[in-house]
Each structure stands twice: as structure tokens, then as C-alpha cells.
Amino acid sequence: MAGPLLRVEGLTVRFGGLVAVNDVHFTVDDGELLGIIGPNGAGKTTMFNAVAGAVRPTSGTIRIGDELVSGKPPERVARLGIARTFQSVRLFKAMTVAENVTLSASTVCPSMAAARARADEVAELLGMTALQQIRVEELPLADQKKVEIARALALRPKLLLLDEMMSGLNQSETRDIIGVIKQLNGDGLTTIVIEHVLRVIMELSHRVLVLDHGVQIAEGPPRDVMRDPRVVEAYLGRSAAQNLGEPA
Amino acid sequence: MTTLVQTLVSGILVGGLYGLFSSGLTLIFGITRVINFAHGDFVTLGMYGAVLLFASAGLSPLIGIVPVAIISFVLGLIVYRVIVRRTLSVKGISAVDAQHGQLVLTLAVSILISNVLLMIFGPSPQAVQGVLPAVYDVFGVYIAQARLVSFVIALVVFLLLYLALQRTLYGKAIRATVDDRDMASMVGVDPDKVYAVSFSVGIMLTGVAGCVLATYYPVTPTTGAGFLIIAFVTVVMGGLGNVVGAFVAGLLVGIIQQVTAIYVAVDLQDVGLFLVFVLVLVLRPQGILSGRRASA
Numbered sequence: 001m002a003g004p005l006l007r008v009e010g011l012t013v014r015f016g017g018l019v020a021v022n023d024v025h026f027t028v029d030d031g032e033l034l035g036i037i038g039p040n041g042a043g044k045t046t047m048f049n050a051v052a053g054a055v056r057p058t059s060g061t062i063r064i065g066d067e068l069v070s071g072k073p074p075e076r077v078a079r080l081g082i083a084r085t086f087q088s089v090r091l092f093k094a095m096t097v098a099e100n101v102t103l104s105a106s107t108v109c110p111s112m113a114a115a116r117a118r119a120d121e122v123a124e125l126l127g128m129t130a131l132q133q134i135r136v137e138e139l140p141l142a143d144q145k146k147v148e149i150a151r152a153l154a155l156r157p158k159l160l161l162l163d164e165m166m167s168g169l170n171q172s173e174t175r176d177i178i179g180v181i182k183q184l185n186g187d188g189l190t191t192i193v194i195e196h197v198l199r200v201i202m203e204l205s206h207r208v209l210v211l212d213h214g215v216q217i218a219e220g221p222p223r224d225v226m227r228d229p230r231v232v233e234a235y236l237g238r239s240a241a242q243n244l245g246e247p248a
Numbered sequence: 249m250t251t252l253v254q255t256l257v258s259g260i261l262v263g264g265l266y267g268l269f270s271s272g273l274t275l276i277f278g279i280t281r282v283i284n285f286a287h288g289d290f291v292t293l294g295m296y297g298a299v300l301l302f303a304s305a306g307l308s309p310l311i312g313i314v315p316v317a318i319i320s321f322v323l324g325l326i327v328y329r330v331i332v333r334r335t336l337s338v339k340g341i342s343a344v345d346a347q348h349g350q351l352v353l354t355l356a357v358s359i360l361i362s363n364v365l366l367m368i369f370g371p372s373p374q375a376v377q378g379v380l381p382a383v384y385d386v387f388g389v390y391i392a393q394a395r396l397v398s399f400v401i402a403l404v405v406f407l408l409l410y411l412a413l414q415r416t417l418y419g420k421a422i423r424a425t426v427d428d429r430d431m432a433s434m435v436g437v438d439p440d441k442v443y444a445v446s447f448s449v450g451i452m453l454t455g456v457a458g459c460v461l462a463t464y465y466p467v468t469p470t471t472g473a474g475f476l477i478i479a480f481v482t483v484v485m486g487g488l489g490n491v492v493g494a495f496v497a498g499l500l501v502g503i504i505q506q507v508t509a510i511y512v513a514v515d516l517q518d519v520g521l522f523l524v525f526v527l528v529l530v531l532r533p534q535g536i537l538s539g540r541r542a543s544a
Contacts, residue, residue: 052434078436090431092424103420107436112417151435 005030005190006051006159011060011070013046013214020046022214023060028159033185034192035205035222039234043214044194045087048161051192052084053077064159078107081158085148087167087194091136097123097147098132105154115154122150126180142173149180160184160191166200178204202226210234250388255510256503261395263502264402265457267495269475270482271406272453278426278489279446282332282350286357288476290451294320294458295467296365302376309376313401313459320455324448327357332447333440358472365469373466380463394464401460406495409453413491422446426489477518481525487535497536500524 004027013021021043028034036044049055051062053074062070067080083104092100098119105118123129126146131139136147145165152160162181166174174197181204185191195201201208201222208225210218212234218225225231273287297316298309307315335349380394413419424432425442433439458467465471482501486493501521508520528536 054430054434074430074433075436075438078434084434086431090428092427092431094427095420095423099420103417103424103432103437104435106417106421115417155436 004028005032005064006192007061007063008047008051009061009063011047011050011062012058013043013050013055014058020214021050021057021211024211024214024216026209026216026219028190028192030190031185031188032190033181033204033206035201035208036192036194036211037196037198037201037208038211041213042211044211045163046214047211048084048163048192048194051077052082052161075107078155081156082161083152083155083157083159084161085145085152085163085165087164089141089144089148091144091147091151093137094135096133096135097128097139097150100136100147101150101154104151108154108156118154118156119150122153125153126150141168142176145169145177146180149177149184153184158190160189162191162193164194164196166195166197174200198226251510254389255506257389257391258395259503259506260499261391261399261502262506263499264399264406264495265461265498266475266478266482266501267498268402268406269454269457270479270486270494270498271409271491272450272457273479274483274486274489274494275409275422275446275453275491276450277483278491279422280332280336280443281347282335282354282447283347284450285351285354285476286327286361287454287479288472288474289358289361290320290323290454290472291458291461291475292365292467292469292472293323293361294455295462295465295471296369296374296458297455298376298459298462299369299374299467302379308379309459309463310379310397310401313456316455316459317452321448321452323455324451325444327451328444328447331357333443336443358476362469362472369469371468373468375466376462392464398460398463402457405453405456409449410492418442418445478521481521485525485528485536487537490535490537493535493537500536 006028008024008026011021011024012019024047026034036047038044046055050057051069053069053072053076057070060070061068064080064082069077069080069082072080092103101119101122102115105122106112106115109115109118120129123132126149128143128146128150131143136144139147165177165181169177178200181191181193193201193204205222207220208222209216210225210231217230217234218228269287269291273284276282276284294316297319298312301307301312301315302309331353332350335346335353380397382393384391384393384396413423421432421437421442422445424437425439429439478501482497483494485500486495486497504521504524505517509517512520
């Protein structure tokens with residue numbers, strides 16, 4: 001494929017008077033892992049929503065390959081190869097793991113049997129075969145997050161959007177999920193990760209994009225971005241100041 | 249004691265049919281969020297379907313459920329495509345305004361159906377007579393064959409619906425949409441298809457309920473109005489969008505009506521129902537089976 005996999009140009013999302021995302025430009029190359037950081041309310045999730053078709057951009061375009069994504073409804077965007085997970089887990093609670101993943105797989109599979117096979121395949125990849133027949137609301141949070149990943153993967157996405165996978169997880173669960181993300185990306189799956197835990201972003205990302213109040217304030221390799229004074233001010237300002245014992 | 253058993257049995261037998269057409273209403277509401285004011289009239293249509301097939305072709309309503317089901321499904325599809333769909337995603341209109349539109353439109357469908365029926369069949373009650381005439385005496389409890397068979401059919405059709413919701417891909421897509429419609433579309437479920445199928449299936453169940461009801465209940469063009477109220481009460485008692493809840497609540501509604509009719513006064517059977525309904529609203533506003541789906 002020539003050019004980047006995802007191309008976002010001049011993306012603006014406005015809710016009434018609030019500009020949640022303001023003229024954001026970026027691209028993601030095939031196989032890349034892009035990290036997106038920013039303080040609360042920076043517009044990260046809104047941007048995900050726009051890329052996934054859940055929110056219609058006020059202006060700007062989003063393309064995957066040569067296909068225009070912006071303006072299409074979510075079920076079409078899913079078919080174009082963009083899959084996502086949510087910070088607050090949004091599984092179909094009353095359904096089993098297998099049902100959740102099979103429903104998603106059926107979007108890209110010709111038959112129920114093929115969708116079931118795809119669900120089994122994804123479950124095996126994530127080491128969740130034993131959980132298949134359990135209702136998701138009975139699973140612990142860490143497993144529910146993995147089911148979200150499984151459900152997204154079942155769509156055979158070209159691009160995976162992961163929204164704060166680590167929130168609410170402990171150290172070892174976080175390690176586990178990081179391992180999964182690395183493995184998937186290592187197998188060539190282009191991924192965008194939104195994350196609050198900077199350690200995770202530093203470890204995972206090839207490149208980092210920083211948003212603040214809907215504006216893109218920095219972009220580049222993780223180490224460079226972390227040294228950028230605008231980023232320190234916007235994102236780390238308060239906690240850095242607290243660490244130094246200075247008044248905020 | 250015999251009276252009590254008789255009352256309960258009668259209540260359950262009619263309640264199965266309430267349960268069936270109410271599960272149709274709750275399916276439609278759970279998916280499309282459309283409150284279908286024409287729902288009772290689709291029961292009426294099913295009843296007239298049975299009457300017409302019996303009078304013209306001598307077809308028993310038990311066989312008549314097949315053509316009635318097909319015709320009801322197609323009618324549901326037409327009503328969805330032509331009317332309901334237009335109200336679901338109109339740009340620049342708030343959800344509340346869209347809902348007002350739906351109320352007026354489904355009410356219009358209701359008025360249209362009952363008046364067309366009045367035009368064709370006239371105002372006098374019609375019935376399918378003598379199809380299942382037997383009355384069984386089970387230890388002093390009388391069970392009319394027509395009521396028993398109707399109940400069994402309602403139960404079987406409901407179980408088929410339940411199985412379809414659990415096992416088929418459409419069923420899974422429907423359950424996912426009831427739970428979280430935006431998420432469902434993000435995994436590729438086309439909401440328009442799911443809406444169309446659930447609306448049509450909802451109307452189909454309702455038509456079938458009407459068809460078998462006609463074996464013992466006479467029909468007039470306005471019969472549906474009473475069933476509409478019963479369906480609303482049943483759906484709310486069962487938890488909005490909860491299909492199993494609607495069927496169970498249907499049985500309860502049948503029992504409450506019968507108990508009031510026998511032990512208080514026949515004319516007050518709906519008063520008894522509404523009293524219990526108010527109690528349910530106060531004590532368990534989420535529905536009697538405080539289902540997970542009720543919160544969705």
C-alpha cells in the first residue's frame with residue numbers, strides 16, 4: 001500500500017459551543033503503533049469516536065487507505081477495517097464470551113459456522129478458549145478487557161483503536177495486556193493506543209501524539225515528546241510541579 | 249378450592265396470548281424505542297385474518313396461523329419501511345420530537361386499521377365458531393379446548409422466538425442492540441436491518457396471537473384497543489424490552505384479571521389489573537423480573 005494506512009486531516013469536532021477536537025492532522029503508517037496522550041478532556045476519546053464513525057466530524061477528513069471514513073455510519077466503518085475498545089468496558093453483558101466475539105466476527109464472515117470458527121481462533125490467540133461459554137458480566141475486569149480486544153480482533157481490523165485499556169487494572173494485569181498489544185502489533189496490526197499511564201505509552205509507542213484542549217501540541221518519538229516543554233506544561237505540569245514541591 | 253384452580257387455569261390460558269402479543273410489543277420497543285400505538289390493531293388484524301380464512305376457505309385458525317404469520321410479517325415490514333424508519337434518524341430533530349412523531353404516526357396507523365376493518369366487516373362482532381368445541385373436565389376444573397390449544401400454540405411460538413433470539417445471528421444482533429445499540433453498530437451490526445427484522449417479527453407474533461385468540465374470542469374493529477392497554481401494562485410489568493419478562497407478565501396479567509373477575513366482579517377485572525400495575529410501578533419500577541435488560 002502506498003502512503004500511510006490512516007490519514008486524518010483537519011479533524012474538528014464541535015459539540016455546540018465546545019470544540020472537543022480542533023484541526024488535528026496526523027497519519028499512521030501500516031504496522032505502526034501510535035500513542036495518544038493528553039490531560040483529561042483533551043479530546044482523545046472524541047477523536048477515537050470520530051475515527052470509528054460514532055461521532056460525525058464537524059469538518060476534516062479521515063481516510064483508511066484510499067477509503068473515506070468520515071461521514072460513514074459506525075457499521076460501515078467497522079467493515080472498512082477499524083475496530084475499537086472502550087475505556088469503560090462495553091461488552092454485551094448478558095451474552096457469553098463466544099457470543100460477543102461471534103456476533104462481531106459475523107460482520108466479516110459469510111456464515112454462522114465461519115463466524116464461530118473465527119471466534120474460536122481469536123479466543124485461542126488471546127488464550128481465552130476456556131472462558132468461551134462464560135457470560136461476560138461474570139468475568140473479572142481484566143478478562144472483560146481481553147474480551148473487548150477479542151471482539152475487536154474478530155472484525156479482522158486493519159486498524160485497532162485501544163482506549164485506556166489499563167484503567168482499573170493492577171500491575172500484573174497491565175503487563176499481561178501490554179504483552180497482548182505488543183504481540184498483535186508485532187504480527188503487523190496497526191494500532192492506536194490512548195493511555196493515561198505514561199510508562200505504558202513510553203514502552204509501547206513508536207510515535208506519540210499529544211492533545212491538549214482538543215489541539216495537537218506535539219508529535220514525535222516518545223522520548224522527544226516527553227521532553228517537549230509544551231507537553232510538560234500541559235500534561236505533566238501539575239504533577240511535575242507537585243513533585244518539586246512547588247505551588248501548582 | 250376448585251374455584252381457585254379454575255380461576256388460575258383460566259387466567260394462565262388467556263395470559264399466554266397476552267404474553268405472546270406483549271412480547272411482540274416489547275421486542276419492537278426494546279430495539280427501535282418506538283411505542284407502537286397500533287399494536288392492538290395488529291391483534292385485531294390477526295383475528296380478522298382467522299375469521300376471513302375460516303369463512304372463505306374453511307381453514308381452521310390452527311392452520312391459518314401460517315398465512316396470518318406471513319402476512320403479518322410483511323405488513324410489519326411495510327409499516328417499518330414506509331412509516332417508522334422515517335422517524336428513527338431524522339437529522340436536526342431531537343429524540344423527543346422524533347418520539348412525538350412516532351406517537352402520532354402509530355396512532356394514525358391504529359385509526360386507519362380499525363376504520364378500514366369497520367368499512368369491510370361492519371361493527372358487529374364476528375367469530376370463528378365451533379372449531380375446537382370440546383370442554384374437558386379435569387377433576388372438576390373445566391378447560392375449553394380452544395383456550396387450551398391457543399395457549400399451547402402461544403407457548404410454542406414464544407419458545408421458538410426465545411430460541412431464535414438465543415441461537416441465531418439475528419437473535420444475537422437483536423440482543424446486542426437492546427443492550428447497547430451504538431456498540432452493536434460498532435461491531436458491524438446494521439441497525440436498519442435489526443430494526444426491520446424486530447419490528448416485523450414483533451408484528452408477526454402479534455398477528456399469530458390474534459389468529460388463535462379468534463378461536464374463542466369474538467372480534468370487532470375496535471377489539472384491539474383493549475389489548476393495547478393490556479400489552480402496555482404487561483410490557484412495563486415485564487421490564488421494557490425484556491421478552492421473557494413480557495411473557496411471564498402476560499401470564500400474571502391473565503391471572504390477575506381472572507381473580508378479580510371471579511372474586512370481585514367481572515366488570516372490575518381491569519381495575520384489579522391496574523391496581524396491581526400501580527403496585528408494581530411503586531415497588532418494582534424496573535419490572536418484575538428485574539432483568540439485566542431492564543437497565544439497558
